[in-house]
Amino acid sequence: MLTIGDLSRRTGVKIPTIRYYEQRGLLAPAERSDGNQRRYGKRERERLSFIKHARDLGLTIEAIRELIVLSSHPEWPCEQADRIAAEQLLSVRGKIAKLQSLERELVRIATHCGGDQVKDCYVIRALADHELCEGEH
Amino acid sequence: MLTIGDLSRRTGVKIPTIRYYEQRGLLAPAERSDGNQRRYGKRERERLSFIKHARDLGLTIEAIRELIVLSSHPEWPCEQADRIAAEQLLSVRGKIAKLQSLERELVRIATHCGGDQVKDCYVIRALADHELCEGEH
DNA sequence: TGCACGATCTCCAGTAGCTGGAGATACGGA
């Protein structure tokens, strides 16, 4: 059996985060030692890896909760899991698009500074005057 | 003079958010009517637009605070403003890169689902088994 | 002048997803 510290080192998930996942119901309440310390087996380690992987992909706690329910019902159709992945993909793509437009704007702002005093600084002027922007954001 | 509602409509910043900015010191404490309601002039409107623009670009409250200090000292050198913009650009690019790697992973996961039951679902399997991933994340 | 109704006030709590500290207890090797 692993202690919470062992589990943390093996999965790369911090100890308070593990307890937080338990509290949020992503992990079942852990078995305890005689002295009330959490002990984990292989199943729990796998589930935590699953959670970490999903979090790394940007899924919310709620989405992960759904996936966990699904994964414990192997005979269910997997449409819902596909839908969650597809929605996350859409969301990631939306974020990328938004960030790319910010990137263009920042490049323009950051490379246009002509003066060397704040009063001529393009960064400051561009922020103060939205008219200087290209495109919408 | 504008009421807080007028200011909100003209800048697109919600009323509680305006009060929050005041509380955080990005906006000076507003003038008040006889009945203690906030009243705003042109200067405050411009400053709020500046803040909104910077927030839309993803700058933190702290970064904006620095920029506001700078913009009220027109004779200072603008290196610091340039630095803030450049740092934000780096951070945005980092986020884009990370999201793009997530995107690739999600595309792979979401398009590979062969079966129609959860037990064969690639989405679930990929999350459970990091070995199925390409690249690092 | 009185009233009705929407706008605004302050204060507080909640959101997501952790993160860290305080003070008490458990574990494991010498």
Add this chain to the structure above:
DNA sequence: TCCGTATCTCCAGCTACTGGAGATCGTGCA
């Protein structure tokens, strides 16, 4: 048995808001 590290629970705080409760203000209309 002792010591040092790990873990326990509880609670508060982080960012950047957002929303509700209950009270007060402002304004148009009769």
